Amino acid sequence: MERTIPIIDISPLLQNTPDKFKVAQGMHEACKNYGFFYITGHGIDPRLEENLENQSRQFFSLPLEEKQKISMQFGGRAWRGFFPLGDELTSGKPDMKEGIYLGAELSPDHPLVQAETPLHGPNLFPENIPGFKETILEWISEITKLGHKLMAGIALSLDLDENYFESIFSPDPLPLFRIFNYPALDKAQVEERGSWGVAEHTDYGVLTILKQDTLGGLEVKSQGEWIQAPPIPGTFVCNIGDMLDRVTGGLYRSNPHRVRSPTNTVDRISFPLFFDPNFNARVNVIEKLNNSNVQDDEASRWDKSSVHAFEGTYGDYLLNKVSKVFPELKRKML
Ligand SMILES: O=C(O)CCC(=O)C(=O)O
Numbered sequence: 293m294e295r296t297i298p299i300i301d302i303s304p305l306l307q308n309t310p311d312k313f314k315v316a317q318g319m320h321e322a323c324k325n326y327g328f329f330y331i332t333g334h335g336i337d338p339r340l341e342e343n344l345e346n347q348s349r350q351f352f353s354l355p356l357e358e359k360q361k362i363s364m365q366f367g368g369r370a371w372r373g374f375f376p377l378g379d380e381l382t383s384g385k386p387d388m389k390e391g392i393y394l395g396a397e398l399s400p401d402h403p404l405v406q407a408e409t410p411l412h413g414p415n416l417f418p419e420n421i422p423g424f425k426e427t428i429l430e431w432i433s434e435i436t437k438l439g440h441k442l443m444a445g446i447a448l449s450l451d452l453d454e455n456y457f458e459s460i461f462s463p464d465p466l467p468l469f470r471i472f473n474y475p476a477l478d479k480a481q482v483e484e485r486g487s488w489g490v491a492e493h494t495d496y497g498v499l500t501i502l503k504q505d506t507l508g509g510l511e512v513k514s515q516g517e518w519i520q521a522p523p524i525p526g527t528f529v530c531n532i533g534d535m536l537d538r539v540t541g542g543l544y545r546s547n548p549h550r551v552r553s554p555t556n557t558v559d560r561i562s563f564p565l566f567f568d569p570n571f572n573a574r575v576n577v578i579e580k581l582n583n584s585n586v587q588d589d590e591a592s593r594w595d596k597s598s599v600h601a602f603e604g605t606y607g608d609y610l611l612n613k614v615s616k617v618f619p620e621l622k623r624k625m626l
Pocket residue numbers: 472490495502504510549550551562563564
């Protein structure tokens with residue numbers, strides 16, 4: 293039988309009804325077996341989704357010079373703004389995507405900005421797309437709220453108190469929001485550049501909440517085989533990041549995934565929000581799980597490093613990763 297990623301209706305979790313325990317059970321199975329699940333019943337306004345998609349497409353169809361007006365070069369340590377096709381690397385090779393890096397809008401007097409904490413600060417918004425800034429900020433706010441609810445479900449799925457994970461998000465989580473555009477490639481381009489919009493990797497944080505368009509191309513490695521995560525209307529894709537793999541002693545694995553570039557004439561667009569721990573949080577193993585016989589997968593992992601052996605704060609882990617995906621920027625900014 294073909295293996296497919298489970299779809300979970302999370303409305304009982306949002307409405308806090310007794311069925312939330314069934315939702316948690318579904319999450320437990322999905323996280324153990326796939327590291328991925330789809331959610332429905334998430335309550336996000338379809339008009340907000342539509343605005344986000346339309347305004348993002350407007351942005352990416354602008355000439356490169358226009359997009360470069362909000363280049364990451366101007367984002368400084370906050371690590372925000374636009375990057376052009378081929379600038380981001382996975383395992384040292386350029387991804388076939390362009391995108392915008394976004395996050396919580398922090399003013400210069402915010403303590404973390406005052407302390408010159410990397411990845412914290414103001415966003416760079418395109419000026420000539422009416423409503424785009426408001427849409428982006430509303431999206432970050434709504435999906436961040438959803439992230440907290442999903443983490444309550446994940447805590448229940450591990451037989452923990454619903455608020456268990458709040459300490460690693462305290463005083464605030466680090467929501468890293470990205471909008472990616474994967475240009476359609478023809479045969480010759482695939483031959484020259486390869487077919488990866490994003491090559492195999494795992495996500496770094498706790499939970500990724502991804503809106504994708506209707507084109508597809510996301511693939512997930514599960515029990516050694518690559519399976520599709522096709523778009524399903526009304527859903528988002530959620531997946532486990534390295535930090536949840538770490539705290540569960542590998543019970544919930546951060547599964548490798550990749551994106552195949554579209555080959556028709558339409559570009560694929562996607563919207564991952566990485567719901568990450570506070571930058572200064574220490575992300576410790578959940579003692580109660582007692583899952584100590586984890587098979588470390590360091591040797592077979594895409595980055596040849598272990599999420600279990602690592603020491604330090606989440607910020608340390610993250611900076612080590614982002615400096616590899618944007619080596620040039622790291623040299624200038626950090
Ligand atoms: O674009 C997608 O569907 C997924 C992107 C992704 O895996 C990532 O940015 O970490």
